[in-house]
Amino acid sequence: MYATPYLCSMVIKNNVSLKPYNTFGVDARVGYFAEVKSVSDLKKAFRFIGEKEISFLILGGGSNVLFKNNFDGMVLLNRMSGIETIDESADFVMLKVAGGEPWPDLVDYCVGQGLGGIENLSNIPGTVGAAPIQNIGAYGVEVKEVVEEVEVFDLQNGQTHTLSNRQCEFAYRSSVFKTSARGRYFVLSVKLKLSKKPVINLSYAPLKKMFESRNIESVSIKEVSAAVKHIRKSKLPDPENMGNAGSFFKNPVVTKAELQNLLKKYGDMPYYPFGGNSFKLAAGWLIEQCGFKGKHMGNAGVHEKQALVIVNHGHASGEEILNLAMEVKHSVAEKFSVELEFEVNVV
Ligand code: EPU
Numbered sequence: 001m002y003a004t005p006y007l008c009s010m011v012i013k014n015n016v017s018l019k020p021y022n023t024f025g026v027d028a029r030v031g032y033f034a035e036v037k038s039v040s041d042l043k044k045a046f047r048f049i050g051e052k053e054i055s056f057l058i059l060g061g062g063s064n065v066l067f068k069n070n071f072d073g074m075v076l077l078n079r080m081s082g083i084e085t086i087d088e089s090a091d092f093v094m095l096k097v098a099g100g101e102p103w104p105d106l107v108d109y110c111v112g113q114g115l116g117g118i119e120n121l122s123n124i125p126g127t128v129g130a131a132p133i134q135n136i137g138a139y140g141v142e143v144k145e146v147v148e149e150v151e152v153f154d155l156q157n158g159q160t161h162t163l164s165n166r167q168c169e170f171a172y173r174s175s176v177f178k179t180s181a182r183g184r185y186f187v188l189s190v191k192l193k194l195s196k197k198p199v200i201n202l203s204y205a206p207l208k209k210m211f212e213s214r215n216i217e218s219v220s221i222k223e224v225s226a227a228v229k230h231i232r233k234s235k236l237p238d239p240e241n242m243g244n245a246g247s248f249f250k251n252p253v254v255t256k257a258e259l260q261n262l263l264k265k266y267g268d269m270p271y272y273p274f275g276g277n278s279f280k281l282a283a284g285w286l287i288e289q290c291g292f293k294g295k296h297m298g299n300a301g302v303h304e305k306q307a308l309v310i311v312n313h314g315h316a317s318g319e320e321i322l323n324l325a326m327e328v329k330h331s332v333a334e335k336f337s338v339e340l341e342f343e344v345n346v347v
Contacts, residue, residue, distance in 0.1 A: 010034050010041040012048060012074075021062045021077060023125060025243035026318045028067030030057075032074035037081070037100075039153065039160070042186060045076055046158045056155060057347060058186050060127030061102065064134055064245050066346045068318040078129045080188060083109060093194050094148065099129025099187035103136070111225045116198020117146040119221040120207075122228040125239055125246070129187030133177040134343070135170045139228050140203035144170035146192045152185035160188065172280075173250050173343050200224060206231055235306045243312030244303065248325055249283045249340045262336060283332075283340055284308040290331040300324040322346060 016033035055073035080098040087094035120141035287307035294304035299316035
């Protein structure tokens, strides 16, 4: 590994291991690698990519990506930092947060300031810039509920744009950044509208249960954040100890007719109304019924406490992890005639 003295402030490195930059801990290598801390870094990277005619990939915390192979192009690591209050009223605070800020730190900052809206999203690994990309969600809240705007750098034409909440086309674990504009935008900052008069959301049953002896008016966002951290810790593996990317699959959505068919055979199957004629199934339950919970396949495995999560037990390659995910997908399709979609981006 050596540094190319191509740019003054930003160093472009060659042939770098991505192991420290993906939470699966997969040891894939990349042709060129740079840490982007400013728009001028980004402009220089944009020129470099154009001159070399290489493909590129933007990484935040690397917590939702699986490297199947080495990557020939350039990885741009979002290291933009800063949290700024840009507007304030009696009820709300508008924060402009740089894309490279760690998401869990932002939640802790907001909870500490008494600003409500994202406390249910405590401890989700990753960066602020990645949060709108997959519209992160947990315990009854999705980030789309607080995102006002997303400021991006377009790596196709080198221009900066601002996308409104509507233009982000948010959906369940999806947005324009994962669909029609996939891989095109580097998220510079996200504007979030947070409440000075927080409304506590205990719609997720296990969370509600933790406060059942309490009047909801007396529950604080600090307590909700602590409860969410506690539930996450009891169910989800910490990437620091065991490589993983949270849910590997999305919960599948089926029609009422499909649901009724399944319920005839599997009366205890969990499901949730998903608007209109649609229902969400619990992928974790479907995978567990196929006998995968806690199963090892080489160095990869299905987590013993949450079957939606695929883990790296040691030195699993991206291919080993993907093979297990494919086997899970095929088994669920065979047993339930339900197609599981990956939530994780496979590169
Ligand atoms: N279940 C099983 N077996 C399992 C896992 C779950 O039977 O191995 C059952 C549970 O008993 C429950 C149902 O499935 O009846 C739902 O489980 P859980 O409440 O754990 O939530 P989930 O639907 O499996 C989703 C998100 C998680 C998020 C939790 C809590 C997706 C793909 N996953 O999981 O998000 O933390 O709800 O809100 O929507 C992530 O995206 O990385 C993630 C972890």
